[in-house]
Amino acid sequence: MSLYRNTIWFLNGIQQYTRKGYEATSKDFETKDFDVSVVGRSYMITGANSGIGKATAMALAKKGGTVHMVCRNKDRAEEAKSEIVSESGNTEVYIHILDMSQTRKVWEFAEGFKKEYPSLNVLINNAGCMMHKRELNAEGLEMNFATNTMGVYILTQTLIPLLQKSQDPRVITVSSGGMLVQKLRADDLQSEKAHFDGIMVYAQNKRQQVVLTEHWANVNPVIHFSAMHPGWVDTPAVSTAMPQFHQMMGDRLRSVDQGADTVVWLALSRAAARKPSGQFFQDRKPVPKHLSLACTHSSAEEIHSFITQLENLARPVQSQHDVDPEGHVDAATPQFV
Numbered sequence: 001m002s003l004y005r006n007t008i009w010f011l012n013g014i015q016q017y018t019r020k021g022y023e024a025t026s027k028d029f030e031t032k033d034f035d036v037s038v039v040g041r042s043y044m045i046t047g048a049n050s051g052i053g054k055a056t057a058m059a060l061a062k063k064g065g066t067v068h069m070v071c072r073n074k075d076r077a078e079e080a081k082s083e084i085v086s087e088s089g090n091t092e093v094y095i096h097i098l099d100m101s102q103t104r105k106v107w108e109f110a111e112g113f114k115k116e117y118p119s120l121n122v123l124i125n126n127a128g129c130m131m132h133k134r135e136l137n138a139e140g141l142e143m144n145f146a147t148n149t150m151g152v153y154i155l156t157q158t159l160i161p162l163l164q165k166s167q168d169p170r171v172i173t174v175s176s177g178g179m180l181v182q183k184l185r186a187d188d189l190q191s192e193k194a195h196f197d198g199i200m201v202y203a204q205n206k207r208q209q210v211v212l213t214e215h216w217a218n219v220n221p222v223i224h225f226s227a228m229h230p231g232w233v234d235t236p237a238v239s240t241a242m243p244q245f246h247q248m249m250g251d252r253l254r255s256v257d258q259g260a261d262t263v264v265w266l267a268l269s270r271a272a273a274r275k276p277s278g279q280f281f282q283d284r285k286p287v288p289k290h291l292s293l294a295c296t297h298s299s300a301e302e303i304h305s306f307i308t309q310l311e312n313l314a315r316p317v318q319s320q321h322d323v324d325p326e327g328h329v330d331a332a333t334p335q336f337v
């Protein structure tokens with residue numbers, strides 16, 4: 001089955017995910033979709049100092065939005081911010097330093113943000129990684145899962161109350177078409193049971209993001225959720241994590257602006273908000289979440305088990321600093337897997 005899925009996926013990808021694929025579909029794009037001013041609206045973008053995240057931050061800054069860049073490395077963040085401010089002329093650009101793989105830190109950051117800022121209109125979960133060796137974070141979670149799934153889960157879940165209070169709230173998660181080769185595996189979130197293959201673990205995390213997006217859309221009708229695939233884009237993530245693929249694809253890879261186009265469209269256009277919540281987008285269109293005959297659909301029980309495990313993993317982090325009515329901090333020791 002995996003050979004079938006991988007082959008169909010790659011053949012589709014060569015047609016659709018490349019620069020040529022973008023050039024073909026973008027002929028139908030409505031240029032007026034970007035004719036909006038977003039002055040006064042705020043956007044949080046994770047991994048905003050590089051690749052698709054930086055191109056998205058630049059585009060939103062140019063439209064007048066307030067941009068919150070959530071980045072791991074201070075120097076690289078400052079450098080990207082200077083470039084965005086000078087090219088866009090927009091000074092409403094702020095840096096927040098956060099490592100998305102550190103589960104507790106993600107929760108602390110999101111709680112702090114809620115206290116400091118009165119609103120957040122759009123959250124863009126863009127930061128992502130593909131690690132080829134199985135390593136664990138401080139909480140004992142496998143690093144790809146910690147960054148791509150748990151970080152996205154905790155950040156989004158914690159910011160939902162703030163988003164709900166804000167005008168036209170949206171959450172966009174930069175997933176990947178690679179998720180099409182994976183069925184949700186709710187019984188092995190830490191990738192302990194089989195041979196560790198970083199590419200497949202990444203694809204599994206990207207499937208988890210799509211399942212989460214659908215789940216959030218079902219339970220939070222006020223917020224517009226979407227996941228998307230940017231295509232195959234020439235970024236540091238691809239050149240470092242998949243050097244052979246990067247070399248093989250060469251100039252068939254999309255530019256970062258082409259990769260960011262659908263993220264920006266989902267973040268600011270009115271047309272995007274009119275689409276049903278919870279879908280998976282590619283080149284400004286909802287596309288199927290499953291390849292035909294690939295048997296990647298999950299049962300309601302599998303999805304329930306996945307969501308329950310995320311809730312259980314998040315609980316110790318979220319409750320550790322709970323303050324009781326008399327002001328005492330609950331010092332319960334967090335327990336992870």
Ligand SMILES: NC(=O)c1ccc[n+]([C@@H]2O[C@H](COP(=O)([O-])OP(=O)(O)OC[C@H]3O[C@@H](n4cnc5c(N)ncnc54)[C@H](O)[C@@H]3O)[C@@H](O)[C@H]2O)c1
Binds near residue numbers: 046098147
């Ligand atoms: N480039 C592609 O072809 C492609 C295809 C499908 C999906 N994607 C997705 O696009 C998103 C952006 O990636 P990109 O291709 O622009 O690569 P990139 O390397 O240019 O950007 C990735 C960003 O994520 C940040 N990041 C990674 N781990 C982090 C952590 N623990 N904490 C905070 N930030 C962290 C990096 O610092 C960087 O800013 C990722 O989620 C990736 O999975 C990319």
